[in-house]
Amino acid sequence: MHSRGTGDILNIILSGLSIVAIYKAASGPRMAAIAGAIGGITAAVAMVGFKEGLTGADVSYFDNDGLTPLMHAAKFGYADVIKALLEAGAPWNALSPANQSAGDFAMDAGHQEAFEVLLNAATQVELILGTIARETKNNGDCEGAYLDDRSSAMQQYSGYKASELKECVLIAHDLYLSRRGGALQAVREKYKQHKAAMMAWEKPLMEAHKAVCSGGGSILNVGFGMGLVDTAIQQYGPAKHTIVEAHPEVYERMLRTGWGEKDNVKIIFGRWQDVLSQLESYDGIFFDIYGEYYEDLSEFHQHLPKLLKAGGIYSYFNGLCGGNAFFHVVYCHLVSLEPENLGYSTQLIPLPVKECLAEEVWQGVRHKYWQLDTYYLPVCQSIHDSE
Numbered sequence: 001m002h003s004r005g006t007g008d009i010l011n012i013i014l015s016g017l018s019i020v021a022i023y024k025a026a027s028g029p030r031m032a033a034i035a036g037a038i039g040g041i042t043a044a045v046a047m048v049g050f051k052e053g054l055t056g057a058d059v060s061y062f063d064n065d066g067l068t069p070l071m072h073a074a075k076f077g078y079a080d081v082i083k084a085l086l087e088a089g090a091p092w093n094a095l096s097p098a099n100q101s102a103g104d105f106a107m108d109a110g111h112q113e114a115f116e117v118l119l120n121a122a123t124q125v126e127l128i129l130g131t132i133a134r135e136t137k138n139n140g141d142c143e144g145a146y147l148d149d150r151s152s153a154m155q156q157y158s159g160y161k162a163s164e165l166k167e168c169v170l171i172a173h174d175l176y177l178s179r180r181g182g183a184l185q186a187v188r189e190k191y192k193q194h195k196a197a198m199m200a201w202e203k204p205l206m207e208a209h210k211a212v213c214s215g216g217g218s219i220l221n222v223g224f225g226m227g228l229v230d231t232a233i234q235q236y237g238p239a240k241h242t243i244v245e246a247h248p249e250v251y252e253r254m255l256r257t258g259w260g261e262k263d264n265v266k267i268i269f270g271r272w273q274d275v276l277s278q279l280e281s282y283d284g285i286f287f288d289i290y291g292e293y294y295e296d297l298s299e300f301h302q303h304l305p306k307l308l309k310a311g312g313i314y315s316y317f318n319g320l321c322g323g324n325a326f327f328h329v330v331y332c333h334l335v336s337l338e339p340e341n342l343g344y345s346t347q348l349i350p351l352p353v354k355e356c357l358a359e360e361v362w363q364g365v366r367h368k369y370w371q372l373d374t375y376y377l378p379v380c381q382s383i384h385d386s387e
């Protein structure tokens, strides 16, 4: 099995100044908001206030330009002030009118320390929210209170654009329900919309995940969808190709289009969580069950040590929070923490997607879920294999 060594791309992306360079490559020319050096005076006043221990200030105050003290501090790279504001409860994920968070401002201006403080704070908050979500789910209330808790927790932290975050959660949750058999028409519509968009721009991305086949052997794909990644996997002629799919209509389409008759293909119909006992261990694994929700990934990652053979390669659809560059970085970081704790390193291979993302791609699609110019394809391997 070949590997790229421990100085992997994730480290390049998530530490050192290169985060700024890569982010810039990802986000392209930014809107005029950055030109707001004018905001410096407001920022300076806020900074002095904080440094002098001003009490009673509203840390989530939005000024006339729609910027918070945290955003101003991030723009100027005042890492200590950022820490103080965060400790005082300033929301890390508030958005400016141009949809930039404090982290975006820090990245744009190349303030590494400020960026890292924000990244760490955001990761902590999201880890806590993830734990709350899992606890609620484990307590059996996964259809009502879970969603309410999650979105109110998000609102508490974000204040702004909470409706968008809630929509993100709703879409994922509806799909979750549909997987569990409560197939609502609305859910199907959303899935259709997602499929339409996927055809237009995700195809080359999906196909690129065939990287999981590079070691040969037996391959597992969770989530057939349009069959893009499975078609690409078949081109490698794997010894064994197992596909787990939960949606009855998708399963029926698989059978109709001959997937059940391929010699090296084994289809397992059901939710991956319910069919774990039928799974073996594999040389390559790809996971994509509509990845807008990191708890799904997180849950799957717990099973990697059993499912992935020594020397195996694992990848997943890395689509979390693709509507905002800093949020995406936060989630790239968050998602890779769990495999890391289990002994896997993750490299993120940058793939340009700008060319595929013309405006017409989004026509008729309610939720423009990807706004970045680069997609980061994750390649996870055991740390022992990559040394």
Ligand SMILES: C[S@@+](CC[C@H](N)C(=O)[O-])C[C@H]1O[C@@H](n2cnc3c(N)ncnc32)[C@H](O)[C@@H]1O
Pocket (backbone or CB within 6 Å): 179, 206, 222, 223, 224, 225, 226, 227, 228, 229, 230, 244, 245, 246, 247, 250, 270, 271, 272, 273, 288, 289, 290, 291
């Ligand atoms: C976004 S699509 C996958 C797209 C696919 N990677 C491709 O190349 O076309 C997600 C698929 O995962 C399936 N799915 C959702 N939840 C699942 C679960 N818990 N277990 C197995 N499959 C699931 C959905 O029915 C859907 O077919």
